[in-house]
Amino acid sequence: MDKLRIIGGTPLNGEITISGAKNAALPILCASLLTADTLRLTNVPQLADVKTTQKLLQGMGVRVMTDNVHEYEITASHISSLVAPYELVKTMRASILVLGPTLARFGEAQVSLPGGCAIGARPVDQHIKGLQAMGAEIVIEHGYVKAKGRLKGARFRSDMITVTGTENLLMAATLAEGTTILENAAREPEIVDLAELLIKMGAKISGHGTDTITIEGVESLHGAEHAIVADRIETGTFLVAAAAAQGRIVCRNTRADILGAVLDKLVEAGAHIEAGDGWIALDMKQRAKAVDIRTLEYPAFPTDMQAQFMTLNAIANGTSVMTETIFENRFMHVPELGRMGAQIKAEGNTAIVTGVDRLSGATVMATDLRASASLVIAGMVAEGETIVDRIYHLDRGYEHIEAKLAGVGAQIERLS
Ligand SMILES: CC(=O)N[C@H]1[C@@H](OP(=O)(O)OP(=O)(O)OC[C@H]2O[C@@H](n3ccc(=O)[nH]c3=O)[C@H](O)[C@@H]2O)O[C@H](CO)[C@@H](O)[C@@H]1O
Numbered sequence: 001m002d003k004l005r006i007i008g009g010t011p012l013n014g015e016i017t018i019s020g021a022k023n024a025a026l027p028i029l030c031a032s033l034l035t036a037d038t039l040r041l042t043n044v045p046q047l048a049d050v051k052t053t054q055k056l057l058q059g060m061g062v063r064v065m066t067d068n069v070h071e072y073e074i075t076a077s078h079i080s081s082l083v084a085p086y087e088l089v090k091t092m093r094a095s096i097l098v099l100g101p102t103l104a105r106f107g108e109a110q111v112s113l114p115g116g117c118a119i120g121a122r123p124v125d126q127h128i129k130g131l132q133a134m135g136a137e138i139v140i141e142h143g144y145v146k147a148k149g150r151l152k153g154a155r156f157r158s159d160m161i162t163v164t165g166t167e168n169l170l171m172a173a174t175l176a177e178g179t180t181i182l183e184n185a186a187r188e189p190e191i192v193d194l195a196e197l198l199i200k201m202g203a204k205i206s207g208h209g210t211d212t213i214t215i216e217g218v219e220s221l222h223g224a225e226h227a228i229v230a231d232r233i234e235t236g237t238f239l240v241a242a243a244a245a246q247g248r249i250v251c252r253n254t255r256a257d258i259l260g261a262v263l264d265k266l267v268e269a270g271a272h273i274e275a276g277d278g279w280i281a282l283d284m285k286q287r288a289k290a291v292d293i294r295t296l297e298y299p300a301f302p303t304d305m306q307a308q309f310m311t312l313n314a315i316a317n318g319t320s321v322m323t324e325t326i327f328e329n330r331f332m333h334v335p336e337l338g339r340m341g342a343q344i345k346a347e348g349n350t351a352i353v354t355g356v357d358r359l360s361g362a363t364v365m366a367t368d369l370r371a372s373a374s375l376v377i378a379g380m381v382a383e384g385e386t387i388v389d390r391i392y393h394l395d396r397g398y399e400h401i402e403a404k405l406a407g408v409g410a411q412i413e414r415l416s
């Protein structure tokens with residue numbers, strides 16, 4: 001199994017090109033199920049989760065052509081199966097995103113029910129309730145969500161804000177008969193990116209990016225071309241790495257306007273940030289100041305950046321309070337950071353982090369994607385050697401992370 005070997009303490013300096021966002025690419029790939037025409041996608045990140053989605057779609061009969069780098073042509077003209085099997089869903093929860101589009105276009109879909117994962121129980125009850133509100137008949141049988149029926153527009157207010165729930169219902173509503181209004185909708189930039197693609201495909205959508213999205217169903221959608229939005233979490237991860245290492249980096253092919261809460265916290269920690277069209281530069285000249293963090297839905301501070309900021313706080317000057325409000329079990333990195341010398345006390349959804357002068361390298365492993373990223377950052381600022389095990393988590397969501405970090409001076413290599 002692959003591992004990363006990192007020697008800490010090298011300065012970070014240089015430029016990193018940011019990839020397309022995992023969390024936009026996954027729903028957008030699934031949106032191909034809404035039309036018999038071809039979708040042409042660019043800036044698709046090279047990630048294990050993208051490959052899993054490709055397999056899932058191909059298993060349903062969708063034709064996927066790729067240059068195996070960043071461009072995809074996807075055509076769902078002949079579908080041979082309306083089933084998303086357990087074998088794939090168990091490796092990637094986002095597989096649930098085929099449910100809405102498949103049901104909307106074909107009147108039937110069966111998707112293995114994703115279980116919980118390392119960060120929480122993560123039910124999909126709101127996806128199901130929303131589709132039921134649109135007239136779907138749904139049963140849970142043998143571990144599968146089995147849905148059928150022709151969808152009709154409806155007003156649906158979800159009990160909580162859900163990102164993939166909003167995406168599933170948004171895609172389903174594009175082909176429903178009549179108007180759908182999604183209230184308490186998520187506002188993440190990845191939802192806006194999906195809505196922009198759907199509009200290019202002929203969907204009638206307004207209000208995306210706000211908490212009320214209105215969709216007027218159409219008979220059919222057509223092909224389109226789209227470039228996936230930049231990955232704000234990958235960008236944030238590299239900026240935090242540079243802040244922790246007291247370096248200077250420029251992230252290219254990215255956007256500052258969708259990273260507001262993260263950039264504000266970096267400035268509060270003492271970083272100097274500049275941004276322009278398509279780039280963000282960070283310069284950190286001194287040890288970071290501890291910053292309190294509370295995760296919340298967009299546009300507030302993202303849960304997907306909590307672990308990385310915990311590493312920064314672990315070596316910062318002062319004590320911080322970090323509160324995770326989205327997922328009930330997203331502190332799995334705490335004991336691993338503790339093995340590197342961090343002083344963190346976690347209780348319930350709060351962690352108190354007392355900054356220490358330095359971390360020391362160790363063999364560590366993580367149980368989820370962003371926790372793994374926090375350990376990579378810790379390894380880069382720790383004394384000596386760190387081995388990060390189980391990096392298949394990282395490969396789900398970071399494209400060539402070791403090459404990108406080595407390119408700005410980190411001593412990091414993949415051991416297989
Ligand atoms: C592929 C993708 O885009 N993943 C992102 C998406 O995950 P995901 O879409 O799975 O996260 P949600 O926004 O749905 O989850 C938010 C909260 O709502 C709960 N919930 C959600 C749906 C539901 O039907 N019932 C329910 O109780 C969840 O358990 C969680 O506590 O948003 C998360 C929150 O920003 C991010 O961390 C993930 O990176």
Ligand SMILES: C=C(OP(=O)(O)O)C(=O)O
Nearest residue numbers: 023093094304369370397
């Ligand atoms: C939690 C994440 O992803 P997923 O929803 O795919 O598990 C993430 O990207 O940090």
